[in-house]
Amino acid sequence: MKIDPKSTADLSAQIAGAIRDAIMQGDLIVDERLPSEAELADQFAVSRPTVREALKRLAAQSLIRTQRGATGGAFVNRLSYPDAYAQQITTSTLLLSMNAISFETACEARYAMERACVPLAAQRRSRDHLATMRAEIHRQSQSGLTDEAFCASDVAFHRALVDGAGNPVLSYQLVGAVEAMQPLMNMITFTARSRDAIVALHVAIADAIDERDGVAASERLSALEAETLKLAHSVFVLRSAGQ
Amino acid sequence: MKIDPKSTADLSAQIAGAIRDAIMQGDLIVDERLPSEAELADQFAVSRPTVREALKRLAAQSLIRTQRGATGGAFVNRLSYPDAYAQQITTSTLLLSMNAISFETACEARYAMERACVPLAAQRRSRDHLATMRAEIHRQSQSGLTDEAFCASDVAFHRALVDGAGNPVLSYQLVGAVEAMQPLMNMITFTARSRDAIVALHVAIADAIDERDGVAASERLSALEAETLKLAHSVFVLRSAGQ
DNA sequence: AGACTTTTAAATGTCAGACAAATAAAAAGT
DNA sequence: ACTTTTTATTTGTCTGACATTTAAAAGTCT
Incomplete structure (x- = not known):
């Protein structure tokens, strides 16, 4: 050297x-x-x-x-998954927060990657992952939840979905995309109606995974992407109007 | 603080x-x-x-x-894309090389993510990206290329494919998956016949992207994944037999 | 007055030497 | 044979110093 x-x-x-x-x-x-x-x-x-x-x-x-x-x-040091996850999250979060990346771009990347997991998750989903998804759905359904808590549960749901693919490398790559979106999602105010829509789609996705129907899950994930985008737009429109 | x-x-x-x-x-x-x-x-x-x-x-x-x-x-510091890329590559490469991750797992993750890019790339592909893909295909077709050079060109081809999606966040996430595979790919000896098969699939993928046919491109990418796996298996079988 | 040069001050980069604290192996004692 | 003490090694931290870089301030000349 x-x-x-x-x-x-x-x-x-x-x-x-x-x-x-x-x-x-x-x-x-x-x-x-x-x-x-x-x-x-x-x-x-x-x-x-x-x-x-x-x-x-x-x-x-x-x-x-x-x-x-x-x-x-x-x-x-043997680079462990937790260490790699932490670095991935740090880097992804900073990249998104510091580079004026549009919500659309970040959202598109995230959902594109999640859809990549869905066929595998539908094929391999375990009782554990499904249980986690259902538990998070239940948590999200409770009223009186703060927006932060709702977002955190949303992240947990999606992480369970990703982990369901049973490929640790894929999970590692996805964790950054999912977690880095949280600060952006936290800017959104979730009305009761929008929460209902999201939870309904979560249920639909979990059901599709449960039934090993990757195609249906993929379509519903796309619907969730559209719903998220719509929601973000309405918030941003409201905010810019308020200024 | x-x-x-x-x-x-x-x-x-x-x-x-x-x-x-x-x-x-x-x-x-x-x-x-x-x-x-x-x-x-x-x-x-x-x-x-x-x-x-x-x-x-x-x-x-x-x-x-x-x-x-x-x-x-x-x-x-504003975390730039090049910096983020470099960190992503370092972390991904080490994660793969230090954790006894099977070729199958890494390969599956990579191709799943690439397939996530293909619909977007088919929709948005620019002249530039197509030209890069064609140029790399041409390079790969030349005889007398070392395995390392062939692999490097393979990486460049796939990066162009990924960049074709026109989503920098997606590119950032994918670059780790693609680059981290290179050391694994370098362990493979590419025979003339296997190179021909790979190049043919590259051509087929580029054609599909060119024709904005995302479905076909996705299928051909899956074929390439299968081909890569088959190739890796044959090499590993040979190697373990040699021992 | 304006343009150029020199000086100065502030900051990081590097070095040397010292001591503290942790840790395991070796030595001593029971 | 077991326990305790000592010792050596290594990282963690501190103090103080000097080198280097850089921009602003001061000075000088036309």
Whole structure:
């Protein structure tokens, strides 16, 4: 592992990049211990604080974990699903909130991806996933729910739908799309009537999945997309009129 | 912003978390300047190196950027698509390579998501995307291509297909799924015959997109998935027999 | 007065050395 | 043989310093 002295980038960024490359290329394998900070400082001919900054960069991406003590050090971390989920959600949420992405674009992407899960979910759905979906539907039906709670339950319903496909990679990819929409959804005021419409579609989707009817579920998901878009539009129209 | 003195986590991790939360909650807006390292050290009652480690963590996630000089400092960064792409690819690649995910699972997720793009791509495909797809097909058809180059072109073809949907959020989500498969694909030896089969399907897909026939494109994408799976199986069978 | 140069101040980047705290292995004691 | 103590190693944190970059302020010349 070498760093380029001609580069203008921070030394800590260069070192982090070198180690990251080594991990991604397989030169460093999972649970392998990196040299101690002092040794790394020697190898790269930098000070220990600089090495530490590099290691913190990698830790932020869950590429390494550190342990104190005699047999401690920095170890190549196995990127777990929860870690990957968290990163996915952070990145997706920020991408959406910082780039003036229209509700339509985000919504379209999300529902397109969800429809990709539906055929698999219809085929493989388990008792667990169906139970979760029904439970969330029940929660959503209760009156007196805040908009935030309604949205949170909506997210949980859709996550159960996605997880129903039984493909963890697909779940990982989708979690960002679903969760990142929540801040946008939270801007919407859900009237009792619009909640009823959404819940009815949720029921219809759950029923279709239950009956292993992927085509029907897909169509109803599209109807839900249309309903969501309609709702968002009416809110935005109201809001811009209010201004 | 406060940190919890009872927490066992590193101070730098706590500080990074506090600032991250402030950014994600909108308390700090894009391009806003954070206090200087010395001021942050005062506010959090820690030393400057600790603050710096926290800032490096955030920089690793592209949440902030730093600038030297009189008017320099740390600024809340607008997460750009390229940055988001890079993070998505890193995370997806590591997730796949470190978690013993079967080729089938990864392949299924990827093609399910690609099929989600196809109806939109068929509807909106531009001259540019079609040209890119055709160009990559041409490249793939050349003999004497290494397996790596063939795979790279395959990725480029699929990215063009995805981008054809004209939804940047969808592209962002898909880029991880497509790119993360490349290391797995690179393990495959592509015979001349298997290359021909893949290229033929690429042509068929491009044609269908060209004719705005989303259904046909989707079916052919499924055929490509089956072909890829078959190919991978034959390779793995050969390999395990060789051992 | 206006344009150019020099100085200065503020900020990050880097370094050196030190001590604290955690941890496991080795040594000592019972 | 078991428990306790010591010790060595490693990360976590702090202090203080200097280097480098950058823009604004001050100064200088035409």
